[in-house]
Amino acid sequence: MASEGTYYVPEQSKLPIFASLGLFLTVFGAANWINGNDTGPVLFTCGSILFAYVLWVWFSTVISENMAGLNSAQLKRSYVWGMGWFIFSEVMFFAAFFGALWYVRNLALPWLGGEGAGAATNEFLWKGFEHTWPLMVTPDMAVNGEAARVTGPEQNMSFSTAGSLWTWLPFWNTVVLLTSSVTVHFAHTALKSAKRSAFNFWLGLTVGLGFLFLGLQAWEYVHAYNALGLTLDSGIYGTTFFMLTGFHGAHVTLGTIMLLIMFLRSVMKGHFKHDDCFGFESASWYWHFVDVVWVGLFIFVYILG
Amino acid sequence: MAHGPATGLSRWLFTTNHKDIGTLYLWFSFAMFMLGGVFALVVRAELFEPGLQIVDPEFFNQMTTMHGLIMVFGAVMPAFVGLANWMVPMMIGAPDMALPRMNNWSFWILPFAFAMLVSTLFMEGGGPNFGWTFYAPLSTTYAPPSVTFFIFAIHIMGASSIMGAINIIATILNMRAPGMTLMKMPLFVWTWLITAYLLIAVMPVLAGVVTMMLMDIHFGTSFFDAAGGGDPVLFQHIFWFFGHPEVYIMILPAFGIVSAIIPTFARKPLFGYASMVYATASIAFLSFIVWAHHMFTVGMPLAGELFFMYATMLIAVPTGVKVFNWVTTMFKGAMTFETPMLFSIAFVILFTIGGFSGLMLAIAPADFQYHDTYFVVAHFHYVLVPGAIFSITAAVYYWLPKWCGNMYNETMGKTHFWMAFVGLNLTFFPMHFVGLAGMPRRIPDYALQFADFNMIASCGAFLFGAAQVMFLFNVIATIRGGKKATAEVWENPEGLEWTVASPAPYHTFSVPPTVK
Structure with a gap:
């Protein structure tokens, strides 16, 4: 439980805002699709691709941070x-x-x-x-x-x-x-x-x-x-x-x-x-x-x- | 870690700093509070006198529904998460939240989710009109097409809440400074730990029930359709299995806040710290076995009515412990009445009134008389407005000097308090009387004998709304300037947050303090 004092706090990140946008487009597209609006499938597809891409980058970032030794035992x-x-x-x-x-x-x-x-x-x-x-x-x-x-x-x-x-x-x-x-x-x-x-x-x-x-x-x-x-x-x-x-x-x-x-x-x-x-x-x-x-x-x- | 905040818009869009994210949550919450408040004022304006004057009944239903949804999911919950973001790391001596990027994600989902929810008002057939509890089949068979957007908005709000709660639990369990044992944690941290557990336990159940709605509406399933062997009452059970812990999610952090404020202004340590912790845990446990007291009139077997009645009454025991401890903390204290303390004392008194009307509602045979009347509206507004809203307001006045380094205007703060106090009692106290006299909730028009009390309630509501505009003005003025606050701000307050400068540096406790 004791803090080591070297907890890695990333400075800034573009990932969360784009993840939010991707998630929003996915569900907004899904809702439109289910309700029979023509734009639905396109929005849903774009949103899912964006969301999946952001998650891919996000996980890659976390993996390379760990490889670089930034992750303490506490993290x-x-x-x-x-x-x-x-x-x-x-x-x-x-x-x-x-x-x-x-x-x-x-x-x-x-x-x-x-x-x-x-x-x-x-x-x-x-x-x-x-x-x-x-x-x-x-x-x-x-x-x-x-x-x-x-x-x-x-x-x-x-x-x-x-x-x-x-x-x-x-x-x-x-x-x-x-x-x-x-x-x-x-x-x-x-x-x-x-x-x-x-x-x-x-x-x-x-x-x-x-x-x-x-x-x-x-x-x-x-x-x-x-x-x-x-x-x-x-x-x-x-x-x-x-x-x-x-x-x-x-x-x-x-x-x-x-x-x-x-x-x-x-x-x-x-x-x-x-x-x-x-x-x-x-x-x-x-x-x-x-x-x-x-x-x-x-x-x-x-x-x- | 030595850097200050980035400049411009990117600071807010890309931030990973718990203080920035706390600020974002709090401003978002205030915006939603104002929007939900405007919806409430539409309702109160229509109810100012009998007859249909301002809006048609269809729109009235959308206003009551959206008022509830916005206040619960948009105002109260994000405000508490914002306070947790700001205060929990500083209170336990942590450098930041445990998962800083996910923290920003949890926040930024919310503006999208609420934009989608509010946009339903402009869709064909209007927005959700089935009440914030969205009972099937009103929300399935008879719902407007926009219900699909409502369902997905709830889904992503839930994802945001779950991620926020996971972050808070990981922070509290993993990031405490050396020596900060569990039983040394400030009560705000304890209450949030338990609240986060409740959130993770019940938000997925809410996701489950809206998914069942979606399937029933669009994909031919029979969850809430008796013709296929389902049951609309099943909806109510699952909803309230979420819904009852949800109301404690909106009050437990409030308990933590007043437990911090009352000792400061009574100049005495909190009475019965350990019993406060155990009482909070007991309330959280009981919240899982009382849900059907919302459904006494739905047609349950007698054994069910009795079980849920007695389990509900049990909650009065740990809640009574808490009220006793707050009062005993003030007993023979060297009391002063700054704005946060005024809101906290009002919290103790008015929340207790709401608790007592809750006990009345808990009595199953009596509830048959009160069910779906304005008495219920009076009850839950007495626990939520002076409970959740007053505690959040108290927290803002209490910690604002720590956040921005300036003291707020005490005269304006006290004026805000008295306007809000008078306004809320004028609004909600008469609702007890019209409710007991039989006025049903969620109606745009009413019988003539309820006219006087409704007019008083509407006047009170507009007074309460005006008070919040003054609050906004006071907060902005404090951020822009004012008397400089000291590090301690108040007279000898307890807690690590008062050991750092005011305003709190962008990064605090990069090296953890040692707690003795």
């Missing part, structure tokens, strides 16, 4: 705290969606089905609706039949409908992702004992497993849309299924990109030393975090789904 601790609390914020983001799933399954749907205080709701608004999970028949279908606006999926992803564990894709996805958490740990161990080639091997393998997972997820989504009639608008089951797995998939994508960059930094530039590897370590913490989220998904969305 490195600031980065560690920063990454740790960022991951905590991500945990809370997922908590909102897991919480929504819990609320819908345990409270909202039973009440719509007439349990507890919901008797009148069921009787007067959604007569004939029965609470089941996975929700195949929406309240809208129960009341309006063929004329329903919101229809449920034809089939679902629950383990209860899977034939056997060994042919069940989510199980193999779990195997792939859990294995990748182990391989990234092996990479870390190798780096700690200064074994460069072993580090590159295990890290490369982790990146490969990340891409494999994403491929399998994409395959599952295509299958869900084409063969199972399970889409984003298939009532609350499709909503929670795609939003939870989708945000997880987006985070795996980000984590894979992070690890890929770390891999390329090691292979092409020889970055990271056994006692100085925060970039890799923070990416690996992020990877363990998306892995833990997957375990939650596997249990609550797939097995108990």
Whole structure:
């Protein structure tokens, strides 16, 4: 905790203002695009490119500052705290969606089905609706039949409908992702004992497993849309299924990109030393975090789904 | 590190200095305070007498909504972050914030975000009109098209808040001078540490709920749509899981500020320092398990009503500890009543009134009578205006001589205080009466029996607004000149910030001080 008195405070930086501009153009473009305005896609594309470029320069700057020896042990601790609390914020983001799933399954749907205080709701608004999970028949279908606006999926992803564990894709996805958490740990161990080639091997393998997972997820989504009639608008089951797995998939994508960059930094530039590897370590913490989220998904969305 | 500030506009655009960034936050916050204040005055002008006179109801709804959003996210939160930027590094003996570039990024997102939010007022269909709590389905099925821009504005404000909070936590945990143990930290630092934790815990939940809105509106999901098996009440649960800690985000730093000011002008050390720390932590913990007291009338099971009622009442215990400690600090003190102290004493008294009306609202069966009436408006304005706003004002008067090296005009400061004090009580006290008599909130017109009190409230609001113009004038005059302040500014105040010159040098504590 004691200050060393040599904390590096950069004098001035153009990065933040351009990062703000890039972020603004990205979301302003996205909003215009979603609202159907013609300028949307252009603004969004320009904003994203600017934002990505600024982040690239920003990370390059931080890396070269570290190489130049500007970063004291105390400054490195600031980065560690920063990454740790960022991951905590991500945990809370997922908590909102897991919480929504819990609320819908345990409270909202039973009440719509007439349990507890919901008797009148069921009787007067959604007569004939029965609470089941996975929700195949929406309240809208129960009341309006063929004329329903919101229809449920034809089939679902629950383990209860899977034939056997060994042919069940989510199980193999779990195997792939859990294995990748182990391989990234092996990479870390190798780096700690200064074994460069072993580090590159295990890290490369982790990146490969990340891409494999994403491929399998994409395959599952295509299958869900084409063969199972399970889409984003298939009532609350499709909503929670795609939003939870989708945000997880987006985070795996980000984590894979992070690890890929770390891999390329090691292979092409020889970055990271056994006692100085925060970039890799923070990416690996992020990877363990998306892995833990997957375990939650596997249990609550797939097995108990 | 030996350099002074850069010249011209680039100083503000590219700065990494915590004092510059603190200044940016504070001026931005004041601009938003004035804008949100103008929106409030539109509301009060319309409510001056019964009937529809000035604006049509559609625009009235946009004004109440934007007033709330601007004041919460644009005025109060950035003001506290600005104060944290200025004061936390100086209070703990750090050379700057832990992550100086990210610090500047956190700030510069805000002008973009609020430009986007305010621009919705000029879009087809108007701006957000569903109240600052944006309940579904008002904010989804029945929202104007500009809601998409509102959602993305909230997203990037949230990113700004999270980065700001991460920076403050990293600074406090990692940058303290040798000897500055946790239990020696000034209470403002403690309250901000806990506030930053709350921010990181709940801003992502807000991001989650606006994302669900976006998906429901544009991509066919059913989060808040019972036809597909969702539930509009789910929105309220997630929103208030964010929203209740959010109201403590807007008051905990205020507790820290008055805990610094009252000892200085009572000339006694703060009574019960350790209990203040534990009370702050207890309030933060409780803030996570009381959210549904905002939703007593929505149709929850009895067990839920009871749990949230009793948990809410528990908050009175640590809050009572704090009020007791402030009063006991003043007890038998050698008191003087400079402007910061006046605002702080008003804080203690008026915040306590707001706390008591909160206890009334916490009683679930009674809340069925008060819910969505002006009594609620009176309650939360009594905790936010003399709570958050008065404490920020007190902080500005207290530390302004340290920031710019000049003393403010005490007569004008006291005039500001009395105008604001009278104005706010005229505005918000009558709202208790009309609320208890049944006047609903968020309406542009009302029954005749509420006319007199509403007219008084509107007069008070304009008086309060005029007081803030005087505040602006006083601050600018102080920056431009005035009696030179000493390093200590006040009589023997406690804290490292008073050991450096006034104005504080551009870089302070490049070599950390040793704290005994």
